[in-house]
Amino acid sequence: xVHVVESGGxxxxxxxxxxxxxxxxxxxxxxxxxxxxxxAPGKEDREFVASISWSGEIVYYTDSVKGRFTISRDNAKKxxxxxxxxxxxxxxxxxYCNTPMYVSGRSRGEPTTGWGQGTQxxxxx
Numbered sequence: 001x002v003h004v005v006e007s008g009g010x011x012x013x014x015x016x017x018x019x020x021x022x023x024x025x026x027x028x029x030x031x032x033x034x035x036x037x038x039x040a041p042g043k044e045d046r047e048f049v050a051s052i053s054w055s056g057e058i059v060y061y062t063d064s065v066k067g068r069f070t071i072s073r074d075n076a077k078k079x080x081x082x083x084x085x086x087x088x089x090x091x092x093x094x095x096y097c098n099t100p101m102y103v104s105g106r107s108r109g110e111p112t113t114g115w116g117q118g119t120q121x122x123x124x125x
Contacts, residue, residue: 002027002113004097009119016087020119022080022097030054030075033103035111036082038093039118046096046115050082053103060108064090087123094118 008020022034035051050071051060059071070083080097096118101109 002029002099004099004113004116006095006097006116006119009095009121011122011124012087014088014123014125016123017083017085018087018121020082020084020095020097020121022082022099022116024078024080024097024099027100029078029099032100033109034071034073034080034097034099035101035103035109036071036080036095036097037111038091038095038121040090040093043093046111047093048108049095051101051103051108052080058103058105060103084121087121089123089125091121092123094120 003026005023031054033053036049037046038049039046048062052071056073068086072081096115098111103109
């Protein structure tokens with residue numbers, strides 16, 4: 001069973017940057033996709049943010065983060081990352097990673113396992 005631990009969140013002002021990390025264990029990470037999701041305050045559902053294929057060649061972003069966020073991975077370390085630049089208050093949320101995900105040229109993938117504890121990102125104006 002795959003286990004994930006998210007880290008790197010914090011409190012920043014508008015325009016600031018954060019780099020989130022997703023440490024994985026218990027699965028064949030190098031052969032599967034990974035995604036980042038977020039749950040904003042007061043929202044019941046988690047929103048898709050970004051996903052990346054096993055090779056790193058295919059990436060998807062939700063429209064609101066395109067040009068500001070970059071998803072990446074290090075298969076040797078079994079780690080996923082989300083570089084977030086030019087943050088705005090609307091990015092405030094708990095951020096979660098999820099793997100395994102089937103990410104292909106046709107699909108951004110869907111979460112398949114349970115969720116970790118997430119990491120809080122707070123952006124103030």
